[in-house]
Amino acid sequence: MKQRLVVIGAGMASGRVLEHLTEAAPDAFDITLFNAEPRGNYNRIMLSPVLSGEKTYEEIVTHDDAWYAERGVVCRFGEKVEKIDREMKVVEGENGHVPYDKLVVATGSNPFIIPLPGHGLDGVIAYRDLEDTQQMMGMGPDNKVVVIGGGLLGLEAAAGMAAHGVDVTVVHIMGHLMERQLDEAAGYLLKKSLEDKGIKIYLQANSKEILGEDGKVRALLLDDGTELPCDLLVMAVGIRPNTGLAQQAGLATGRGVHVDDQMLTSDPDVYAVGECVEHNGEVFGLVAPLYDQAKVAARALLEEDVAFTQKTLSTKLKVTGCDLFSVGDFADGPGRENIVFRDPSRGVYKRLVIEEDRLIGAVMYGDTADGSWFFGLIKDGTSIDEMRETLIFGPAYQGGDTADPLSAVAALPPEAEICGCNGVCKGDIIEAINEGANDLGAVRASTKASASCGTCTGLVEQVLQVTLGDDFQMPAAQPICGCTDLTHEDVRRLIKGQELKSQAAVWQELSWTTPNGCHVCRPAINYYLLADWPLEYQDDPQSRFVNERKHANIQKDGTFSVVPRMWGGITTPEELRAIADAADKYHVPTVKVTGGQRIDLLGVKGEDLPAIWSDLNKVGLVSGHAYSKGLRTVKTCVGTDHCRFGTQDSTGLGIKLEKTLWGSWTPHKLKLAVSGCPRNCAEATCKDIGVVCVDSGYQISIGGAAGMDVKETELLCQVSTEDEAIEVVMAVTQAYREGGKYLDRLYKWLGKVGMDWVKAEVVDDLENRAALVARFELSQSIYRKDPWAEHVKEKAQTYAPIADFTLEAAE
Amino acid sequence: MSWVDIGHIDEVPVRGARLVKTHIGCIAVFRTAEAEVFAATNSCPHKGGPLSEGIVHGQSVTCPLHNWVFDLNTGEAKGADDGRITTYTVRLEDGRILLDDSAVSRRSAA
Ligand SMILES: Cc1cc2nc3c(=O)[nH]c(=O)nc-3n(C[C@H](O)[C@H](O)[C@H](O)COP(=O)(O)OP(=O)(O)OC[C@H]3O[C@@H](n4cnc5c(N)ncnc54)[C@H](O)[C@@H]3O)c2cc1C
Ligand code: SF4
Ligand code: SF4
Numbered sequence: 001m002k003q004r005l006v007v008i009g010a011g012m013a014s015g016r017v018l019e020h021l022t023e024a025a026p027d028a029f030d031i032t033l034f035n036a037e038p039r040g041n042y043n044r045i046m047l048s049p050v051l052s053g054e055k056t057y058e059e060i061v062t063h064d065d066a067w068y069a070e071r072g073v074v075c076r077f078g079e080k081v082e083k084i085d086r087e088m089k090v091v092e093g094e095n096g097h098v099p100y101d102k103l104v105v106a107t108g109s110n111p112f113i114i115p116l117p118g119h120g121l122d123g124v125i126a127y128r129d130l131e132d133t134q135q136m137m138g139m140g141p142d143n144k145v146v147v148i149g150g151g152l153l154g155l156e157a158a159a160g161m162a163a164h165g166v167d168v169t170v171v172h173i174m175g176h177l178m179e180r181q182l183d184e185a186a187g188y189l190l191k192k193s194l195e196d197k198g199i200k201i202y203l204q205a206n207s208k209e210i211l212g213e214d215g216k217v218r219a220l221l222l223d224d225g226t227e228l229p230c231d232l233l234v235m236a237v238g239i240r241p242n243t244g245l246a247q248q249a250g251l252a253t254g255r256g257v258h259v260d261d262q263m264l265t266s267d268p269d270v271y272a273v274g275e276c277v278e279h280n281g282e283v284f285g286l287v288a289p290l291y292d293q294a295k296v297a298a299r300a301l302l303e304e305d306v307a308f309t310q311k312t313l314s315t316k317l318k319v320t321g322c323d324l325f326s327v328g329d330f331a332d333g334p335g336r337e338n339i340v341f342r343d344p345s346r347g348v349y350k351r352l353v354i355e356e357d358r359l360i361g362a363v364m365y366g367d368t369a370d371g372s373w374f375f376g377l378i379k380d381g382t383s384i385d386e387m388r389e390t391l392i393f394g395p396a397y398q399g400g401d402t403a404d405p406l407s408a409v410a411a412l413p414p415e416a417e418i419c420g421c422n423g424v425c426k427g428d429i430i431e432a433i434n435e436g437a438n439d440l441g442a443v444r445a446s447t448k449a450s451a452s453c454g455t456c457t458g459l460v461e462q463v464l465q466v467t468l469g470d471d472f473q474m475p476a477a478q479p480i481c482g483c484t485d486l487t488h489e490d491v492r493r494l495i496k497g498q499e500l501k502s503q504a505a506v507w508q509e510l511s512w513t514t515p516n517g518c519h520v521c522r523p524a525i526n527y528y529l530l531a532d533w534p535l536e537y538q539d540d541p542q543s544r545f546v547n548e549r550k551h552a553n554i555q556k557d558g559t560f561s562v563v564p565r566m567w568g569g570i571t572t573p574e575e576l577r578a579i580a581d582a583a584d585k586y587h588v589p590t591v592k593v594t595g596g597q598r599i600d601l602l603g604v605k606g607e608d609l610p611a612i613w614s615d616l617n618k619v620g621l622v623s624g625h626a627y628s629k630g631l632r633t634v635k636t637c638v639g640t641d642h643c644r645f646g647t648q649d650s651t652g653l654g655i656k657l658e659k660t661l662w663g664s665w666t667p668h669k670l671k672l673a674v675s676g677c678p679r680n681c682a683e684a685t686c687k688d689i690g691v692v693c694v695d696s697g698y699q700i701s702i703g704g705a706a707g708m709d710v711k712e713t714e715l716l717c718q719v720s721t722e723d724e725a726i727e728v729v730m731a732v733t734q735a736y737r738e739g740g741k742y743l744d745r746l747y748k749w750l751g752k753v754g755m756d757w758v759k760a761e762v763v764d765d766l767e768n769r770a771a772l773v774a775r776f777e778l779s780q781s782i783y784r785k786d787p788w789a790e791h792v793k794e795k796a797q798t799y800a801p802i803a804d805f806t807l808e809a810a811e
Numbered sequence: 812m813s814w815v816d817i818g819h820i821d822e823v824p825v826r827g828a829r830l831v832k833t834h835i836g837c838i839a840v841f842r843t844a845e846a847e848v849f850a851a852t853n854s855c856p857h858k859g860g861p862l863s864e865g866i867v868h869g870q871s872v873t874c875p876l877h878n879w880v881f882d883l884n885t886g887e888a889k890g891a892d893d894g895r896i897t898t899y900t901v902r903l904e905d906g907r908i909l910l911d912d913s914a915v916s917r918r919s920a921a
């Protein structure tokens with residue numbers, strides 16, 4: 001007969017119990033899961049990245065409805081358990097009783113609220129769950145927030161809000177931040193980096209009273225009389241195991257629910273795991289030991305013989321740009337020796353504490369790459385006598401190797417811990433790889449390495465690389481380039497989420513490893529910034545490829561090609577004469593008609609560019625942007641004007657579209673066409689955006705291509721008026737500008753977001769369409785202009801040599 | 812060593828370059844930071860790409876034609892590519908860029 005298992009609390013610890021249990025013995029139990037929060041298990045530690053905008057809530061859900069359903073878990077979410085009746089073996093939920101054979105208590109902990117006067121006011125919150133996070137996310141640049149507590153949670157809360165421009169003040173009672181994990185020097189560097197993010201920090205500050213108005217928080221009063229105004233007050237001063245239920249049921253409790261090495265409470269049918277327990281006098285606040293407990297509890301439920309043991313833990317802070325690592329004991333003391341390394345220019349500080357030839361503690365700030373190696377030395381009690389002199393330079397130095405991160409990883413012993421949260425060591429990962437896990441996802445699935453807080457993702461990938469060599473394919477989500485570990489998608493999200501408005505801010509806040517990027521990332525970042533912040537950010541010509549910097553296409557012999565714009569492919573005798581004159585005057589060797597209905601002057605010398613542009617400008621010809629990742633051409637057919645089949649004025653619409661869109665930058669080049677009837681003479685169905693006129697209106701289709709890939713467009717919608725057609729085209733263009741990865745053509749972006757999404761955003765949701773159009777117009781107020789005229793006026797001299805010694809010699 | 816003044820540093824954009832024409836070919840003058848300049852031949856050893864049109868990053872430049880990257884200190888190609896560009900001595904004095912005279916007038920020495 002199946003046993004009945006009831007679990008109280010759907011948190012990180014019990015989530016793991018269920019994973020292990022349902023994997024090892026899918027049919028052993030009928031499971032009922034209670035959770036006071038109205039949802040299932042999510043990765044609580046990732047609330048901080050959700051707060052800062054680096055992740056969405058959906059991304060941190062670890063178990064969704066389908067997961068529970070597949071395993072037959074009966075979910076009672078949003079229902080608090082009020083009582084455990086151990087005699088009757090029944091759990092009493094708010095909506096009814098459930099009998100159990102075995103019970104797991106996993107109620108986590110409660111945030112501690114200092115009973116200051118005013119702590120019950122509206123707007124005084126803790127930092128524990130999604131609701132708290134959402135309240136903080138509701139704050140913006142016009143709000144002030146005070147955070148009490150300069151520990152891990154308080155600082156993640158502060159940094160997360162500061163990323164949204166909130167005016168944040170942290171009030172901490174001790175002399176330096178995170179005093180339990182950091183020494184004073186590292187605390188100082190951390191304070192400095194947080195202050196650089198605009199966070200105000202008060203140390204040795206005692207809170208006296210929370211002041212309110214109409215039942216709502218107004219300010220925090222310190223005991224020196226300082227008043228710190230705030231719209232929200234976050235208390236992050238510690239947690240207390242949530243033992244109320246267990247205590248009431250008569251289970252043995254101290255600070256937490258007492259458990260033995262098998263996670264069994266004083267009742268042989270009741271187990272407890274997570275932050276609510278006390279084991280050997282210790283309580284817990286990080287996930288790594290909870291995961292170990294979960295494994296033990298699951299096995300114990302299946303009557304296997306296992307025991308939980310406590311291990312040394314390391315700490316990291318999940319604030320982008322504040323790299324810290326701390327492990328072990330780093331208090332000064334007799335017989336203890338310190339090794340310190342500082343590099344003030346890079347803001348790096350490392351300190352190792354040694355006792356009797358063993359490393360017992362490490363604190364690092366600014367450069368934490370060697371953290372897991374030091375952690376390994378501490379856990380294993382390795383004698384460091386031989387390498388004392390060079391110890392602080394890390395593992396790479398010990399082999400006399402270069403400071404290549406791969407050799408550092410290669411040098412790690414198999415027992416070295418890679419993933420702290422899940423206690424996965426290098427040997428486990430290598431074993432998984434040898435059993436066929438050949439990418440990050442597979443390693444994650446089989447070992448859980450990097451599946452929790454994710455800070456070790458890079459290390460796991462390096463282990464893959466070291467083990468598989470050239471067989472290792474970097475995962476689909478590749479970093480932009482060697483300057484960063486972040487992907488294009490990460491960076492786009494962070495630029496918006498953290499309101500980064502300059503390249504320097506991106507390099508600094510996202511910890512670029514190079515001083516100012518490289519030829520791969522610079523053009524991408526430049527594009528993202530100008531697309532997201534059209535008013536605040538100024539386009540940087542030095543971050544553009546030569547064609548876009550010089551507004552002409554470089555040819556293989558170093559000369560350039562010049563293509564004036566012909567709106568919708570229409571030109572005049574006057575324009576043609578000016579083009580012919582220019583071709584003569586500047587000795588243009590080749591004059592060619594392009595596929596986009598333009599005339600291309602090939603072979604113009606770089607230094608002649610401003611002069612030829614100036615000549616062309618005189619008759620009204622402007623840049624054709626034949627060189628840009630932006631709007632290129634709108635090709636048209638002659639439509640109703642001249643063709644007997646024409647249904648609408650395709651030429652007129654093409655010209656209007658081109659006049660609306662020209663000058664705009666997009667992730668890759670953007671080509672349009674408008675055909676006057678389905679005979680499609682303008683080849684509109686292999687363009688990025690194509691319009692085909694029909695009797696009843698305009699069919700707009702997107703995502704075509706005719707390059708290395710040939711693709712037919714897919715229908716987006718049909719509209720009845722010209723105005724609406726123009727609006728839809730503008731809105732699609734803007735959606736692509738805002739979401740597309742740099743150098744992805746529109747069809748690639750479409751492949752990622754899907755046609756349904758685009759239809760929902762652009763066709764169905766009229767309000768959203770209008771908002772996209774408005775944002776496009778805002779950007780065009782800056783960019784809809786002729787760069788040639790501007791360069792002729794302001795930059796002509798930069799096209800000439802700075803000095804010319806060939807002239808001098810002619811004298 | 813004698814020096815020749817080729818212009819003011821403000822005439823070269825930060826992370827950009829300008830050309831100096833000489834009888835023995837073009838020299839690119841790179842400005843890598845507020846007050847840091849380098850000089851090297853303008854011609855890429857791969858297929859002659861104009862290096863002054865490349866993206867300047869750190870103390871390196873990327874050729875605009877096929878993305879070879881050169882270290883401006885040594886002239887060596889970085890990464891897997893094998894090649895070297897000639898570098899020339901430059902210095903800054905009161906914002907003026909001074910180039911080693913022999914770079915522009917080697918013909919007279921010959
Ligand atoms: C913002 C934040 C960042 C963090 N960052 C890190 C980090 O970087 N690294 C790290 O190791 N740790 C971190 N932690 C700590 C980590 O999240 C906790 O250690 C972990 O979540 C505890 O797991 P748990 O299962 O014991 O409790 P929880 O995850 O809190 O789950 C307990 C659940 O039980 C429910 N519950 C309680 N009482 C009842 C009842 N009577 N009836 C029904 N349900 C009930 C609660 O609603 C809750 O959902 C962080 C915590 C927070 C809040
Ligand atoms: S697409 Fe139709 S309207 Fe346009 S030229 Fe061809 S046949 Fe005529
Ligand atoms: S098809 Fe190839 S060779 Fe022809 S212009 Fe395009 S890139 Fe050059």
Ligand code: FES
Pocket residue numbers: 855856857858859860874875876877878879
């Ligand atoms: S010409 Fe410079 S990389 Fe090819």
